[in-house]
Amino acid sequence: MRNSRLPLSILPLTPDLFPALVDLFGSTGPCQRCWCMYWRIGAGYKKNSPASNQSALRKIVRQGPPPGLLAFSDDLPVGWCQLTPRSDLPWLEHSWHLQSPDSAPVWCISCFYIRIGYRKKGVTSALIAGALKYAKRAHAFAVEAYPLDPSLSPSATSTGYVSTFLRAGFKIAAHHTPSRPILRYALSSKGV
Numbered sequence: 001m002r003n004s005r006l007p008l009s010i011l012p013l014t015p016d017l018f019p020a021l022v023d024l025f026g027s028t029g030p031c032q033r034c035w036c037m038y039w040r041i042g043a044g045y046k047k048n049s050p051a052s053n054q055s056a057l058r059k060i061v062r063q064g065p066p067p068g069l070l071a072f073s074d075d076l077p078v079g080w081c082q083l084t085p086r087s088d089l090p091w092l093e094h095s096w097h098l099q100s101p102d103s104a105p106v107w108c109i110s111c112f113y114i115r116i117g118y119r120k121k122g123v124t125s126a127l128i129a130g131a132l133k134y135a136k137r138a139h140a141f142a143v144e145a146y147p148l149d150p151s152l153s154p155s156a157t158s159t160g161y162v163s164t165f166l167r168a169g170f171k172i173a174a175h176h177t178p179s180r181p182i183l184r185y186a187l188s189s190k191g192v
Helices: 013-025 040-046 048-065 090-099 122-136 162-167
Strands: 009-012 068-071 074-083 109-112 142-145 169-179 180-186
Touching: 013 048, 013 068, 013 074, 013 090, 040 068, 040 090, 068 122, 068 180, 074 122, 109 162, 122 142, 122 162
Parallel strands: 109 142
Antiparallel strands: 009 068, 068 074, 074 109, 142 180, 169 180
């Protein structure tokens, strides 16, 4: 059923919730190999074993602060978004920083994973709304995202779609490539 909305709980990924992320990513899914290391180390994540990438993310979670949010439908984890200060994503800083509108210490929503069977039911939108609330409580002044514009590229995406972020109030701040704008949501007047 398209565009149906689920009642969801959005929680930061803490060490006690790591097993829920393991359950969400599964043992054979596309995230199972990456474990959200792509934005941290680039394509180098492919050289690591899935277990090594999982261990690296587990260490990040243990050290805190939470590197992202989980969406739950009742007790079932149905979605994930990585949310962290841009400075915590060295590969993103290195590869995209020059095209970013400025060097402001913004937070980033860099990737999503939604459980099969729960896609197109508002999970991504709920995660974006939760990310904005969480980043504001952490005193971030802006949140960036790097979604795909599917009208310009037929690629699949784990970064979300431009239209979803625009509906949430994000504005185009710059372009990395024509199909990948850098979107920003100001949380204070300094984040514009």
